[in-house]
Amino acid sequence: MEEILKKIEQEFEQNFADAQAQAGKLEELKIKFLGRKGQLNTVFKSLSGLSQQDRPVFGKRINELKEKIEKKLNGRLTALNERVSKASADRRPENFDITLPAIKKDTGSVHPLTQVIDQICGLFVEMGFMIVEGPEIETEYHNFEALNIPLEHPSREAFDTFYLENKYLLRSHTSPAQIRFMEEHKPPVQIVVPGKVYRPDATDASHSFMFHQIEGLLIDKGITFAHLRGVLSVFAKKLFGEKTKMRFRPSFFPFTEPSAEVDISCIICAGRGCSVCGQSGWLEILGSGLVHPKVLEACNVNSRKYSGFAFGLGVERVAMLKYGIDDIRLFFENDLRFIKQF
Amino acid sequence: MKISLQWLKTYVDIKVPSGELARKITFAGLDVSSSCECCGDTVFEIEITSNRPDWLSHIGVAREISAITGRKLKPLPIDKLKPKTKNPAHFKIEIQDKSGCPRYTGRIIRNLKIAPSPGWMAKRLTRIGARTVNNGADITNYCLFETGQPMHAFDLDKLEGNKVIVRRAKKGESIVTIDGVKRELDDSILIIADAKKPVAIAGIMGGLDTEVTDKTKNILLESAYFDPVTIRRASRKLGLSTESNYRFERNVDIDNVVFSSQRAALLYKEVTGADTSAPCIDINYTKKKILKIDADWGRLKQLIGAPISKKEIKDILKALGFGLKENKGKFQITVPVFRRDMRIFEDVVEEVARIWGYERIQQVMPKLKAHIEPAKSALYQAKEQMRKMLTGQGLNEVITYTLLSSKNLDEAKAEKQNRVVIQNPLSAQQELMRNSMLVSLLKVINTNLNRKVKEIKIFELGKVYKHIGKNFTELEQLAVALVGTSYNNWKDRQRGVNFHDLKGIVESVFGQFGITSYKLKIDKNNPCFAPDECAVFISDAKEIAVLGKVNGQILKNFDITEENVYFAQLPVSLIATRMKTEYKYTPVPRYPSVIRDIALVVSKDISAQSALDIIQEIAAGLAVKIELFDLYTGNQIPRDSKSLAFSIEYQSRKSTLTEEEVNKVHSEILAALTTRLKAALR
Known part of the structure; x- marks a missing residue:
């Protein structure tokens, strides 16, 4: 037994001397001598063949040898590792500068009008409304007649319209989508309709022949003017802040009766009066009312049996107020220095 | 419309300060948009909605203030002489178009002393921004702003044949109106004529020949009711709009016609010293039926959603001049003639609500119903998803005009057929609806490049429009454009965008929607793109994307000097309908994979795809990942060839692949590549 151990030790010393600069070889030696099927384990198993006296003596010897080999191998490996990491530190370029600009991928921006549409529609969805879209090319019936706007009536004046062939037209408001939805769905109806609308207005800082509206419609049994006030007040507070005040003024829309124009307290001056609100402290923000029975x-x-309310607002106007934009044309010019601000 | 506070006070006592009054009437629906203090008076600018023509005068506004404040209207002095319903012997009024003119009255006033208007009248007219001429002409104008009834004075001595006829004009007739403009007439236009010629365009403007001048002695004073639609059509046709037709179009009070004539007669007598002893001639008028509306007060209260008492409702309606009869909890409401806007029960609801006060009505949240349908349609969700993903890839969303010029569409080589034409465009810039998204994005690129913004990675989610046969269609599109560099930093330097950057974006859209089965098809004939750099993606025989490098000539047409502009267009609905919605789990592979590389030298015209297809085919499912990791052309290999290097990862779901198994399939692949593509191994 003594001899076997000596032989193992000698073999190790020799192998170690050959391998000492190579971490890989040292790892191999670890397996060869200390592994589960390694030489020392094999010897250990043969202890059972020895006498009662010799067993503890040689057991101790084997363990001592094991520790010795382990210590040598690990010590060498640690030293090698240190040298490697030191070497790689040395290889680092001397001008490494942690403050160099980050290498990053640009992220893009969502158009500010889309952001406002998403925000407004989103908060109505939270209340339980559905988002519905309708065609931009419409019939006279859906854009006018069904909404109680008769032909050659002065109320059409507010809705100057682009016409296509055969009396088709570009919708002048999102309201025809209400009609289309109700034609196909029985009440209760709880929808908001975002989309493009068109009116032949000469373009300037506050007018555009194409713009966006959001329309809301709620039809059910027992809907009242008080409900209209409730929903719009929650809307105004969610969109413009909890302190926003709101007021309803009687007005006229052919498709609602009673009708109301809704103002919010000026979000710029908080109602004290400024140039944006014309010193009045109030901003006109949407039109609304109980749906006209003819509609x-x-x-x-x-x-x-049923009653309901409808409301509509201009997206560009809200976006201009929210972001402090003073020219509607900026939305459609798409200067990326403008778009990327949002 | 401008309303003078001092003038109002002639008809109703107003005790509140002007600011308080403005607030009160605004909250009753008379929207005071501004007010102006001058010379001890306040002039309000009031926006009057088209349903309330009865507010288009000082008396009309006074009547509303009286209803709101409960103060009685003061009576207006008039000439009390009763009208005659027959023409007198010496002058004849003839109404030929009874539907265009249901009521026409004339009154002969003699011996006017024409002079400047008296100070009080001139002052009132000037304050509200009206012009003054002389007392003879100003009185009709004054009465218009006082009573809301437009009237006209003809110089009686210039009317030929002692008669006026209300009739349609004949083709070829014309008139020079008091503004000095000669206007051609036709049979859609209602006129007033004497025995020989047109003397006024009914309800819009009088003729120059018969206007009241400094020399006028005698007049015929017209007070009438003209049909709103007839007047509106004529005004539109002639492009002529006046205070007069503005009121006729909205409906004047037909019962007020004689009263206003009587008021004017009194003013002519007092102001011009004229002889007003001849009565008003009012032929052929049948009084309008009085309109009655049934109203249920319980339902009224319920629609408003406020605790309004029955007494309050009654008081409000009475103050507004409505007659009221009560029968078993229901009201029957009689509507005064000047309230032609009142037709149905809901109109009564509004009257009560606005006077009671919109601001007093509570704010109540309704109980909204839960709905099974998703809150957003699949198409809407697809658009949202695309937007999220593309901005994540560094693209910016744009929104552009959908109306464009035909010049622009032609320059971008958009299809000439099936274009949607605007019949009444504002200008040639907006005469068509776009049938291609390319034009829109090129315009954005041009704007940005002109402003020295050179990195342009954009997308738009918008529609293209088509007119096919009798139908119009509008289709949602995703358009993407790339200009500038793919990357540009101090470490990797920079590289310009190329076709494959665009292809990557398009394919990642497919990936996002779980669309995996599609084929790329080269398209050499699309006029919008460079012939060598254009392709379409096909899925289930449908084009789900077209992409390429924009044709150089088109770029020139749009003044774009940058040569490398890449553009793709994808039909959103086709992608949304192909969207994979159900995902099923497949176990993660349990056995290790083996990676082998192949480097081929092939002729330059062999596509990478053809090599990929062969590898895929031969590997028959064992190749889980095939990647092209190098493309080389250069001195190391023959001139007309290129080297393609692929890395293939082999893996089985059933067992660990043995060396022999991998070698077998790998060498089969090599053999297939060398024989079919005439490839050499490197």
């Missing part, structure tokens, strides 16, 4: 009946909804 309901045009969609086969029984106006004695």
Whole structure:
């Protein structure tokens, strides 16, 4: 036994001397001598063949040898590792500068009008509304007649319109989408409709022949003017802040009765009066009212059984107020230095 | 419309300060948009909605203030002489178009002393921005702003044949109106004529020949009711709009026609010293039926959603001049003639609500119903997803005009057929709806390059429009454009964008929607792109994307000096409908994979795709990943060839692949590549 151990030790010393500069070889030696099927383990197993006396003596010897080999191998490996990391530190370029600019991928921006549409529609979705879209090329019936705007009536004046062939037209408001939805769905109706609308207005800082609106419609049994006030007040506070005040003024829209124009307290001056609100402290923000019974009946909804409210607002106006933009044309010029600000 | 506070006070006592009054009437629906203090008076600018023509006068506004404040209207002095319903012997009024003119009255006033208007009248007119001429002409104008009834005075001595006829004009007739403009007439236009010629365009403007001048002695004073639609059509046709037709279009009070004539007669007598002893001639008028509306007060309260008492409702309606009859909890409401806007029960609801006060109505959240349908359609969700993903890849969203010039569309070689034409464009810049997204993005690129913004990575989610046969269609598109560098930093230097950057974006859109089965097809004939750099992606026989390098001539047409502009267009709905919505789990592979590389030298015209297809085919499912990791052309290999290096990862789901298995399939692949593509191994 003594001899076997000596032989192992000698073999190790020799191998170690050959391998000492190479971490890989040293790892191999670890397996060869200390592994599960390594030489020392094999010897250890043969201890059972020795006498009662010799067993503890040689057991101790084997363990001592094991420790010795382990120590040598590990010591060498640690030293090698240190040298490697030191070497790689040396290889680093001398001008390494941690303050050099980050190498990053640009991220793009969502158009500010889309952001406002998403925000507004999103908060109505939270209340339980659905988002619905409608065609931009419309019939006279859906854009006007069904909404109680008769032909050759002064109320059409507010809705100057681009016409296509055969009396088709570009919708002058998002309201025709209400009609289309009600034609296909029975109440309750809880929708908001975002989209492009068109009016032949000469373009300037506050007018555009193409712009965006969001329309809301709620039809159910027992809907009242008080509900209209409730929903719009939550909307105004969610969009413009909890302290926003709101007021309703009587107005006229052919498709609602009673009708109201809704103002919010000026978000620039908080109602004290400034140039944006014309010193009034109030900003006109949307039109609304209880849905006119003729509109309901045009969609086969029984106006004695159901009632509802509708409202509409201009997206560009809200975006201009929110972001402090003073020219509507900026939205459609798409200067990337403008778009990337949002 | 301008309203003078001092003038108002002639008709109703106003005790509140002007600011308080402005607020009160604004909250009753008379929107005071501004007010101006001058000479001890306040002039309000009031926006009057088109349903309330009865507010288009000082008396009309006074009547509303009286209803709001509960102060009685003061009576207006008039000439009390009763009208005659027959023409007198010496002058004849003839109404030929009874539907265009349901009521026409004339009154002969003699011996006017024409002079400048008296100070009080001139002052009032000037304050509200009206012009003054002389007392003879100003009185009709004054009465318009006082009573809301437009009237006209003809110089009686210049009317030929002692008669006026209300009729349609004949083709070829014309008139020079008091503004000095000669206007051609036709049979859609209602006129007033004497025995020989047109003397006024009914309800819009009088003729120059018969206007009241400094020399006028006698007049015929017209007060009438003209059909709103007839007047509106004529005004539009002639491009002529006046205070007069503005009111006729919106409906004047037909019962007020004689009253206003009587008021004017009194003023003529007092102001010009004229002889007003001849009565007003009011032929052929049948009084309008009085309109009645049934109203249920419980439902009224319920629609408003406020605790309004029955007494409050009654008081409000009475103050507004409505007659009221109560029967078993229901009201029957009689509507005064000047309130032609009142037709149905809901109109009554508004009257009560606005006077009671919109601001007093509570704010109540309705109980909204839960709905099974998703809050957003699949198409809407697809657009949202694309937007998120593309901005994540560094692209910026743009929104552009959908109306464009035909010149622009032609310059971008957009299809000539099926274009959507605007019949009444504002200008040639907006005469068509776009049928291609390319034009829109090129314009954005041009704007940015002109402003020295050179990195342009953009997309738009918008529509293209087509007119096919009798139908119009509008289709949602995703358009992407790239200009500038793919990357540009101190470490990797820079590289310009190329076709494959664009291809990468398009394919990652497919990936995002789980679309995996599609084929690339080279397209050499698309006029919008460079012939060698254009392709389409096809899925289930449908084009799901077209992409390429924009044709150089088109770039020149749009003054774009940058040569490398890449553009792709994808039909959003086709992608949304192909969207993979159900995902099923497949176990993660349990056995190790083996990676082998192949480097081939092939002729330059062999596509990478053809090599990929062969590898895929032969590996028959064992190759889980095939990547092209190098493309080389240069001195190391023959001139007309290129080297393609692929790395293939082999893996089985059933067992660990043995060396022999991998070698077998790998050498089969090599053999196939060398024989079919005439490839050499490197």
